[in-house]
Amino acid sequence: GLAAAVALALLPAVAASAHDYLVSSDPAADSTVTAPPSMVTLTFNDRVLDLAGDGSSTLLTVTGPDAATRHFETGCATVADVNVSAPVALGGAGSYTVTYQIVSADGHTVSNSYAFAYQPPAGATEAAGSEKTPCGAAAGGSGTDTPAASDPATPEATAGGSEPLVTASTPQPTAAANDSGLGLVIGIAVAIVVLAIIGVVIVILTARRKPPAAEAAADADANTPPSS
Numbered sequence: 001g002l003a004a005a006v007a008l009a010l011l012p013a014v015a016a017s018a019h020d021y022l023v024s025s026d027p028a029a030d031s032t033v034t035a036p037p038s039m040v041t042l043t044f045n046d047r048v049l050d051l052a053g054d055g056s057s058t059l060l061t062v063t064g065p066d067a068a069t070r071h072f073e074t075g076c077a078t079v080a081d082v083n084v085s086a087p088v089a090l091g092g093a094g095s096y097t098v099t100y101q102i103v104s105a106d107g108h109t110v111s112n113s114y115a116f117a118y119q120p121p122a123g124a125t126e127a128a129g130s131e132k133t134p135c136g137a138a139a140g141g142s143g144t145d146t147p148a149a150s151d152p153a154t155p156e157a158t159a160g161g162s163e164p165l166v167t168a169s170t171p172q173p174t175a176a177a178n179d180s181g182l183g184l185v186i187g188i189a190v191a192i193v194v195l196a197i198i199g200v201v202i203v204i205l206t207a208r209r210k211p212p213a214a215e216a217a218a219d220a221d222a223n224t225p226p227s228s
Contacts, residue, residue, distance in 0.1 A: 020044045020104035022112065023082075027098075029114035036124055040073070040098055041085040049103040050079040059101040059111075060086040061133050065094025065118065070129035072096065077135070089127035093119050 026041045027033045040062055051057040060077035063069050075087040077100075084102060099113040120126070 018046075019106060019108055019110050020046045020048060020102065021110070022100075022114075025098065025114065027116040029116065032117040032119055034119050034121065036090060036120055037088060039085055040088050041083060042098075042100055044082045044084070044102070046105040047081050048079050048084055049105060049107065051103060055079050056135075057103045058084055059099075059133075059135070060084055061099045062086070062088050062090070062096055063099070064090075064096035065092055068094075070131060071133050072127055072129045073133065073135075074127075075134060090118050090120070091126045091129050 021044065022042055023045050024043045026039075027037060040060060042060065048058065055076055055078050058077040058079050060073060062072045064072065070091070072088050072090050073086045074089050077084055077086045079102075084100065090096065095115050095117050097113055097115050099111070101109060101111040104110045
């Protein structure tokens with residue numbers, strides 16, 4: 001009916017307004033890794049924006065083990081559509097924390113973190129790690145939903161999981177602005193399509209309904225006895 005048609009038309013608009021969130025990761029959150037990983041890969045529900053085209057708007061760090069804060073990512077994050085990855089070389093056994101900051105498809109900065117356990121086999125090489133990330137801070141997007149509680153280079157860690165923490169950062173005058181403009185155009189286009197669909201449904205329903213006057217005339221003709 002009309003309600004179903006309107007609901008279907010509004011689905012793209014609802015999806016377009018949502019922030020990116022983590023769908024899966026390798027290593028997975030709360031998992032135990034027994035083979036030395038060479039890469040950490042995150043997969044999101046929508047594309048991740050690469051504002052400068054060189055991955056500088058994205059940050060992915062791996063720190064540990066346990067309470068230690070040494071960095072074990074060995075290179076900068078790379079972005080490929082919905083995937084973000086970085087090379088790693090882990091140290092000793094223990095818990096490691098993966099922290100990420102990305103620019104969502106809607107132009108907002110999203111950050112979060114999760115942990116996994118590492119139990120290397122006997123004789124595995126242990127990397128020394130470094131005190132600082134090899135790539136520095138990430139350039140932010142245009143989000144202003146929630147003030148950031150920490151420096152963009154080290155987003156505030158939250159409990160392991162995939163719900164994103166939306167943080168504020170300095171708007172970018174180029175690519176981020178273009179994405180905001182594109183979102184406005186898409187929103188207007190969706191609104192026009194929704195109105196058009198509603199109009200068509202109303203016209204169809206009206207055409208199928210016979211006017212009361214016509215119905216009364218038809219009933220009167222049916223009840224009039226034929227003339228002799």
